[in-house]
Amino acid sequence: MKEQLMAHPVFGMAARQFDRTADHLNLTEDVRERCKWPKRLITVTIPIKRDNGDTEVFFGYRVQHHLSRGPVKGGLRFHPNVELGEVAALSMWMNWKCALMELPFGGGKGGVTCDPRSMSQRELENVTRRYTSEMLPFIGPETDVMAPDMGTNEQTMAWMTDVYSTHAGHLVPGIVTGKPVNLQGSQGRTVATGHGVAFLATRALTKCKIKHENATAIVQGFGNVGSYAALTLSRFGVKVIGISDITGAIFNENGIKVEDVFDHVAANGGVKDFAGADSIDPEEMLVQKCDVLVPAALERVITEENAPKLQCRVLAEAANGPTTTQADAIIEERGDIFLVPDILCNAGGVTVSYFEWVQNLQRFQWSEQEVLTKLETMLAKAFDRVQWFADKQGVSNRVAALALGIKEVADVKKQRGLFP
Numbered sequence: 001m002k003e004q005l006m007a008h009p010v011f012g013m014a015a016r017q018f019d020r021t022a023d024h025l026n027l028t029e030d031v032r033e034r035c036k037w038p039k040r041l042i043t044v045t046i047p048i049k050r051d052n053g054d055t056e057v058f059f060g061y062r063v064q065h066h067l068s069r070g071p072v073k074g075g076l077r078f079h080p081n082v083e084l085g086e087v088a089a090l091s092m093w094m095n096w097k098c099a100l101m102e103l104p105f106g107g108g109k110g111g112v113t114c115d116p117r118s119m120s121q122r123e124l125e126n127v128t129r130r131y132t133s134e135m136l137p138f139i140g141p142e143t144d145v146m147a148p149d150m151g152t153n154e155q156t157m158a159w160m161t162d163v164y165s166t167h168a169g170h171l172v173p174g175i176v177t178g179k180p181v182n183l184q185g186s187q188g189r190t191v192a193t194g195h196g197v198a199f200l201a202t203r204a205l206t207k208c209k210i211k212h213e214n215a216t217a218i219v220q221g222f223g224n225v226g227s228y229a230a231l232t233l234s235r236f237g238v239k240v241i242g243i244s245d246i247t248g249a250i251f252n253e254n255g256i257k258v259e260d261v262f263d264h265v266a267a268n269g270g271v272k273d274f275a276g277a278d279s280i281d282p283e284e285m286l287v288q289k290c291d292v293l294v295p296a297a298l299e300r301v302i303t304e305e306n307a308p309k310l311q312c313r314v315l316a317e318a319a320n321g322p323t324t325t326q327a328d329a330i331i332e333e334r335g336d337i338f339l340v341p342d343i344l345c346n347a348g349g350v351t352v353s354y355f356e357w358v359q360n361l362q363r364f365q366w367s368e369q370e371v372l373t374k375l376e377t378m379l380a381k382a383f384d385r386v387q388w389f390a391d392k393q394g395v396s397n398r399v400a401a402l403a404l405g406i407k408e409v410a411d412v413k414k415q416r417g418l419f420p
């Protein structure tokens with residue numbers, strides 16, 4: 001299994017990041033091994049009836065990286081490229097992210113290999129319900145709490161809540177986060193990840209002595225994270241000049257009205273043909289001159305091919321694993337790009353998920369203002385800790401963020417000892 005996981009490009013990337021950081025931390029071999037490998041890798045089949053009457057079997061996964069510091073927390077992804085190795089890598093990053101943010105969670109991730117864009121609501125509901133029921137023995141508010149990720153949303157979470165609660169015989173809101181607010185979701189959860197990305201990007205701009213009102217941004221991906229990152233950046237005074245999604249890319253050096261893109265996407269299903277900007281090749285868009293580049297879609301989009309050509313001052317990694325190991329080395333070598341690494345940059349999502357879980361356990365509701373204020377306080381603290389560690393140890397922001405997360409997990413492993 002170790003070889004199989006290491007052969008997966010995304011897991012290999014996460015494992016190399018871990019090894020490099022573990023070397024820096026001088027982790028002993030036993031703690032290193034216990035920290036690196038996931039605790040549980042669950043694979044299920046999900047048979048459903050398609051709308052045309054055919055039966056189709058999908059594969060679903062859940063990887064629980066560690067339960068040592070609390071229940072595992074992490075998203076559920078519906079995408080054609082979902083594979084066990086990818087899910088395992090994402091669960092590992094979630095683990096370091098939760099520890100970096102000092103949240104009482106381990107990392108988890110789930111996924112179903114399917115194309116939600118080609119499925120009806122009924123088919124998506126059936127996949128979600130069957131996936132949840134297959135996962136019943138492994139999930140719960142004290143064991144594993146899922147949330148939306150690529151291709152899933154608050155409706156997915158509502159169906160999952162329904163399946164779990166029906167089996168329990170009463171409403172169990174703490175089973176997932178990112179639920180609709182009237183089903184005890186948290187105010188502010190929908191905007192949380194994007195808001196956090198924009199908040200941290202502007203702190204990075206300040207570090208680079210660039211004023212927000214003079215800054216420009218390019219955002220890849222206009223889903224939950226990318227859209228709210230773009231909107232919040234524009235509300236902070238940053239001019240958004242490029243946006244892309246799966247349908248295409250748009251560019252306007254005078255600035256794009258992000259609110260209007262929301263309306264266009266709602267009406268047309270994508271950013272393509274937006275009237276207030278020109279179309280541009282999506283790859284070309286990434287290397288245009290800007291102050292903040294926000295990859296908010298897929299993994300491994302900043303590569304050794306485009307890394308030398310990047311013209312941004314801040315790379316705010318809203319997606320998980322957007323930068324390959326080779327590109328990372330190029331960016332470090334260049335030294336002219338301020339990196340906000342993924343496990344810090346997109347941590348707003350899991351932080352507000354934590355707030356939602358706490359509110360659910362207490363049957364309490366906080367206001368959006370309360371949520372976002374608490375979020376900004378926690379993100380600012382994590383940003384400063386990463387900067388402090390990077391400066392003190394002379395390492396990159398990525399190694400600093402990973403080191404803070406991994407050390408926390410390693411310390412707990414050592415304290416708890418080895419059972420039996």
Ligand code: NAD
Pocket residue numbers: 075148149150151152193220221222223224225226244245246247282296297298299318319320346347349350
């Ligand atoms: P989403 O499904 O809501 O949106 C994904 C977006 O990416 C869509 O706009 C889609 O069109 C676009 N996209 C897909 N393929 C593309 C391509 N080849 N080029 C350009 N755009 C493309 O997903 P999301 O929840 O916004 O997640 C995006 C990323 O952020 C993922 O890496 C996810 O793991 C990460 N993330 C999400 C959350 C969250 O709270 N949703 C939290 C932390 C991290």
